[in-house]
Amino acid sequence: MNLNIKTAILTGVVFALAVLLLSLRYPTQLRHLHLQTAASPPELIGIRETGPWVTGTRITQEFSIPLDLSTRPVLRDTDPARIEMLLANYEDRPNHGRSKVVLECGAQTDETWIDYASVQDNIPHLLSFEKIKLADVMAGTNRLTIIAEEGAPDSSITAWLTTDVALGKASVNGKIQEGSLVLSLMLEREARSQVVSLYVFAFIFAGLTGVLLHAWFRSAELDRTQKQGYKRGRFR
């Protein structure tokens, strides 16, 4: 087979393998682009929490999103917005109960529920507000209110507070806290830019492999020709 064709085929195979391998290795990162507007990076989270969400607990947090959409062309106003909140279940204790979470974004209001049994320890909990779009959240100050409808001290959950209060302080049962809820605005959408990066990087990787293989094949071919030449007495 012609050397160039052989190299081209091998490069193509390497490209396909790289794409396949990386798609399997990073399925989540490549499927969705999770843009977070965290109140604080996790490293700065303090050791405080709101206290157990027992029946009647009321927590409020006002926040706005410091996100300049003009610098993020991958976002659109109509993208669905979701909120992630860092919760804890007291070291995987089996809990039961529920809280209502109300999100007010300007004129738009929506609510959802947190089932205590579904909360994982120290893992951000995703709250979906079907009516809320990115444009609503970006419009100005938003208010998140948590109302615990059902929960006992030994079987309820809690939320972490960050010491970074750049977004404002949280209030628990009307008392202002020296911290804010660890919130992230999740802009979940198809990660096109990440997928394109995958293809670009896989192309470069395959290209490099192709260049190296081509040089190797060519050098081997030259060696072979030289040896044959010696056998036939051409180079004596």
Added chain:
Amino acid sequence: MVLLFFIKAMWLAFFVTPLWDITDETGHYAYALDLAEGRGIPLLGEAVVDSNLVAHVTREPGAPAVVNGIAQHPPVYYFFAAIPIKIGQWAGAEQELLYRLPRIVAAISGAGVVWVLYQIAMLLGLGTVRSLAVATMAGCIPGVTHLASGTSHDVTLFLFCALAIHGWARFILTRRFSAAVACAFWLALAGGTKLTALVLLAPLLATLVVELEGPWRIRVKQSVLLGMLAGSLPSLWLLRNWIYFRHPFYSSLDQYRWLLDVPLNQSMQDYIRQTPALDHFATNFIGVFGWLGTGCGRFYVWMIRDTPLIVFSCLLLLMGLLLVGYMVLVMRRSALRKGTNEWNRLVPLSMIFSSLSAKYRFIRVLSWLFGIGLSLWAFVFVLQSPSHPESVWLRLVAIALMWTAGALAVPVLLRNNTASERLVAYACLIFTFFTLIVLREVYGMYLLDGRMRATWGRYLYPVAPLLFVGVCVAVRDFKIRAGILLLLAVLLAYFELDTFLGQVIPFYTNAL
């Protein structure tokens, strides 16, 4: 290969690396902008990063301008970086694009580095395939690729130093004076890019002078010429500093308010024991990402970790092993070699040492003990570092091995050597000298500030080509097969891809 590196760097520069996520990118851009807009070379203390740029970084309209400490650097890189800005302004490019345009210079420089490293490998007789493989490996270090995608002078400095080292190696191997002149020329440009290059310039120039041949009058003339050429641009910068600040080495650190009123009273050993400085140098050399862009004005970085870090640490370890192995091989060879070679006759110290060691066995033993003693010290010194994370020992042993090669270079240089043996010995010695000077500098900052600072792996770019020279000669003399090198190159290329997709891009997008 060079084109692929360029495409990779350009893709990152324009579509992946967020603005201001390259170290000091705001300051570098502001400096280049000053030149592009005809305001001349900015003066440290007066130069600022203007409020529009600060507002773009922090996303806070009306943010005040901040002092630009980057004005401490000589202007060579910024003249190049100003060109795309000027062209962009002339073409009416949007602001977002204007901010990214000077990144092209680093991308071209990065591709140039790969090309020059390939040329060095060819010069050292590795042949096409092995040269391609080793140059590819160098171009797959995620930290280098990352910096090649931003507005920063580090990769351009890397390029100038690589070109200087190419000329230097060519001179030692071929004795062509034109190669020494080329080396001095690129050293001048490196010194005109960043004064760190002076720590490389001095020993490189010294070796050039030592290696000159011919009647002593001609050698003196040639030495003066090389010195004047290499020192031309840095001297102009030092003169400027003296005129404005009455201190040739005046820098932003002289204006910095240190945190401590009373400096710490700790030894260098305490510093190594209490801080992960050595590991940070090695890890940051492999890859550190982010700056102020992702954190919207807050310092927010990601250091490479997990499997890619282990793989690239293994590369450093392998390099260290090759260098030490080669130095031991050279010591063994030179012990077996009889008589003095031409070079030894040229250098009085070496000549005396060679004739004495030929006569007295104990001198040979002493030289071995000297090298081995220094090597042991390097291991004891380095391995006191904190032992976290788990893979840290790979990098610490790699550093100890590289310094060991530097220590062994001293007795090697005092014996009978061939040109390529001397080349590696010089390279290891200069690398060790440079890294110890850098370490001493950051230790000094630690005493004044009370915290670990400035442990950036990019500070080692000026001497990285020296390591490359040593490794190439070792690869050649140990007859490492092309197939093994190709496999290694492909493995590293894959793990670079893995780093960007699995760590860097998620870092940029998740931590908005």
